[in-house]
Every structure is written in C-alpha cells, then in structure tokens.
Amino acid sequence: MKKIMIFAGLMLTVLASCTRIEAGYEGILVKQYGSDKGIQDVSLVTGRVWYNPWTEDVETYATYVLTKDYDVFTVNAKDGSEFQVDPTLSFNIVQGNSPRIFSKYRKDLEEVTNTTILNYVKDAFRLQMNKYTTDEIVSNREKFETSVQSTLAKVLDDEGFHLEQLTSGLKYP
Numbered sequence: 001m002k003k004i005m006i007f008a009g010l011m012l013t014v015l016a017s018c019t020r021i022e023a024g025y026e027g028i029l030v031k032q033y034g035s036d037k038g039i040q041d042v043s044l045v046t047g048r049v050w051y052n053p054w055t056e057d058v059e060t061y062a063t064y065v066l067t068k069d070y071d072v073f074t075v076n077a078k079d080g081s082e083f084q085v086d087p088t089l090s091f092n093i094v095q096g097n098s099p100r101i102f103s104k105y106r107k108d109l110e111e112v113t114n115t116t117i118l119n120y121v122k123d124a125f126r127l128q129m130n131k132y133t134t135d136e137i138v139s140n141r142e143k144f145e146t147s148v149q150s151t152l153a154k155v156l157d158d159e160g161f162h163l164e165q166l167t168s169g170l171k172y173p
Contacts (some may be wrong), residue, residue, distance in 0.1 A: 018050045024064035026098040030057045039103045043096050061098035061109050065090055065164050068113050070168075075125045081134040085125050086169030089117070097160030104159075117156070124152040125168070136170060145170070 007163045021027040022152060027044030031037045033055045044058065051058055093109075105112050128148045129137070137144050144169050153163040 017053055018048055019058050020048050021046050021058075021060055024058045024062060026063050026093070026095070028059040028061065028102045030059060030100050031055060032057065036071060039099050041099055043098050059102060061093055061102065061106075063093045063098065065092045066109070066113065068117070069079040070118055071119065073122060075122075075129045077129050077132055077134050077137060081173045083137070083173060084127065084169075084171035086171065087121055087125070088165075088167040088169065089121060090166075091117070091156060091161050092122075092164065094157075094160055094162050097136075101160045108122045117161070120152060120155050121166075124148050124155065127151060134173065141170070 019027075021044055023046050025046065027043065027049055029040040029044060029051060031040060036072055049058060064117070067088065067090045069088045070086070072084050073081050076082055084089055101112070106118060107115075125148055128144060131147075132144055145166075148168065149163070149166045152166060156163045
C-alpha cells in the first residue's frame with residue numbers, strides 16, 4: 001500500500017511538471033527561486049514543456065496575428081479641427097520577443113493591447129495629425145494614413161511587435 005501511495009505521488013508530480021504550449025503561442029519560463037530567478041531569456045516553443053511547478057511558472061503569449069477594433073477617439077489637426085478616428089489594428093509578436101515584452105509590461109497580451117498599444121496608436125495619429133491642416137488631410141488622405149502607419153510600425157517594431165495592418169476609420173469634421 002505504501003509503494004502505491006509513493007508511486008501515485010510521483011505520477012502526480014510528473015503530470016504537474018509539464019504543460020502544453022499550443023500552436024501560435026510562445027511560452028515564457030519564469031523562475032521563482034535561485035540565483036537566476038526571474039524571466040528567462042529563452043522563449044519556449046510549441047509542444048510539451050517540462051518545468052518544476054514548485055519553483056517555476058510558464059506564461060504563454062500569442063504569436064499569431066491579432067486584430068483589435070478600438071473605440072472612436074478624437075484628434076485635432078494642425079488648424080484645430082477635430083477628426084474622429086475609429087482604428088482597427090492587426091499585429092503580432094515577433095517570434096522570440098515574448099520574454100522581453102512580458103518582462104517589460106508584466107501584463108497579459110490582452111491588457112497590453114488595450115492599454116499600451118492603444119496609447120501608441122493614439123500617439124501616432126496625434127503626431128501625424130499635428131503636421132497637417134484639414135485641407136491637406138482631405139486632399140492627401142493616403143499620404144497621411146501612410147505616415148501614421150509608418151510611425152506606428154516603427155514604434156511597435158521597437159517594442160517587439162509587427163504591424164500587419166492599420167485601418168484608420170477617419171471621419172472628417
């Protein structure tokens with residue numbers, strides 16, 4: 001009976017010591033104790049991953065393309081007129097950058113998308129909108145939207161994300 005209990009305990013330990021990382025996700029190993037505690041620099045790939053559940057945690061971040069439709073916000077042009085922006089953003093995490101992103105923000109990806117990335121989107125529109133008057137935006141909409149997209153793409157790239165597409169949903173005053 002004692003051998004069965006020990007065997008059952010070992011089996012539970014073995015089963016608790018692994019997790020599965022789904023396709024389209026990267027795992028992040030976080031060590032809780034020891035001299036190398038904290039977020040490890042290596043991202044864990046798709047498949048079964050072994051870890052010590054008493055001293056380590058595994059977090060997952062999606063690396064597939066995510067699409068977020070943000071709420072409408074207002075931005076002023078150079079001449080003071082107000083434009084409504086209803087952006088939709090498609091982006092993904094660049095492979096291997098999930099540990100760096102998790103380390104920097106300490107939030108899940110949905111929270112980063114709803115707060116930090118939204119601020120980057122608003123800032124890109126604000127910076128570019130302040131360079132154009134209303135007439136210039138209306139007559140050069142493609143140029144304006146390209147400048148917003150390139151500004152946002154650079155910022156997201158520096159943060160470890162890749163911008164797939166940005167749709168402004170720009171509404172004139």
